[in-house]
Amino acid sequence: MRITNNMMSYNFLSSLNKSLEKSSKIQMQLADGKALHAPSDDPIKVGRSLRFSTSLELNNQYTQNAQDAISWMDSTDDNMQDLSKIMINIKEQVIQASNGTNPQSAVQTIGDSVDNLINQMINIGNSQLGGRYIFAGQNDKIAPFTRNGDTITYNGDNEKISMPTHPGEATPTQDSVNLTGTDVFGPSLKILNDLIDIKNHLKSGTEADQQWLSDKGLALIEEDTDKMLLSHTTLGTRMSMYEMAKTMLDSSNTIIAGDQANNDSIDVAKGIVDYKNAENVYKTALQIGARIMPMSLVDFL
Numbered sequence: 001m002r003i004t005n006n007m008m009s010y011n012f013l014s015s016l017n018k019s020l021e022k023s024s025k026i027q028m029q030l031a032d033g034k035a036l037h038a039p040s041d042d043p044i045k046v047g048r049s050l051r052f053s054t055s056l057e058l059n060n061q062y063t064q065n066a067q068d069a070i071s072w073m074d075s076t077d078d079n080m081q082d083l084s085k086i087m088i089n090i091k092e093q094v095i096q097a098s099n100g101t102n103p104q105s106a107v108q109t110i111g112d113s114v115d116n117l118i119n120q121m122i123n124i125g126n127s128q129l130g131g132r133y134i135f136a137g138q139n140d141k142i143a144p145f146t147r148n149g150d151t152i153t154y155n156g157d158n159e160k161i162s163m164p165t166h167p168g169e170a171t172p173t174q175d176s177v178n179l180t181g182t183d184v185f186g187p188s189l190k191i192l193n194d195l196i197d198i199k200n201h202l203k204s205g206t207e208a209d210q211q212w213l214s215d216k217g218l219a220l221i222e223e224d225t226d227k228m229l230l231s232h233t234t235l236g237t238r239m240s241m242y243e244m245a246k247t248m249l250d251s252s253n254t255i256i257a258g259d260q261a262n263n264d265s266i267d268v269a270k271g272i273v274d275y276k277n278a279e280n281v282y283k284t285a286l287q288i289g290a291r292i293m294p295m296s297l298v299d300f301l
Helices: 005-032 043-097 104-125 181-185 187-204 207-264 268-292
Strands: 145-148 151-154
Touching: 043 104, 043 187, 043 207, 104 145, 104 181, 104 187, 151 181, 151 187, 181 187, 181 207, 187 207
Parallel strands: none
Antiparallel strands: 145 151
């Protein structure tokens, strides 16, 4: 085959461009520390990097869910503690009112105090977090509790709010973060209605009412406090699960991010050596080309 001057020039320039392209590629990798800029760089590593990115994105979403859940349950826990304190306060006042030594007017005054505490409990029941009522179930855009006289109405529902921290279908026993009005105050708001009944006996204040408070009222408060404590304990158990899940997710995030960095990053020391080698090859090619390329008209000017 006859080798022409054009063929020699084309092959030389093609090889020179490939050498320069390799130098440019290594320089770009050294500049940002990443070995992968296009699928052609390393198809296997690029595929692995995409899987790492997908896993990291999913893990970050689960981590955010866990953080949101913990914030929600922290707020719920604070409110449940306030409700428990009010129940203890009411119990103390009922004990004072039912000792049989108080005049009727004093018992009635205690009734006014308990009435105010019931209103305070309803206000706590209408607590919000981020514009959402925390005790309203999934119907969390309207105030869950309203009071009209001695009638208290629950406007929420009994659906759970789920914030999954793992793949698969959400389950209320594992993924729910809220307590509904029914969870807190019992079916048909039994606890609040019991307190209304106790309040009415206090407001009446007769000896018979005081006897009822001693025999029945205190027993109702004990029973209702235990039920409220059970709901609070259930919340604490789920809260511990979310805190454990967040710890595991944070650890997984660190591991995945590290694996992706190891997969995507360039070995800087090796990259510098490769760049110097590519640079030397390019310079050598220029020197050799200057010697072997045929003379042109410029050489005679």
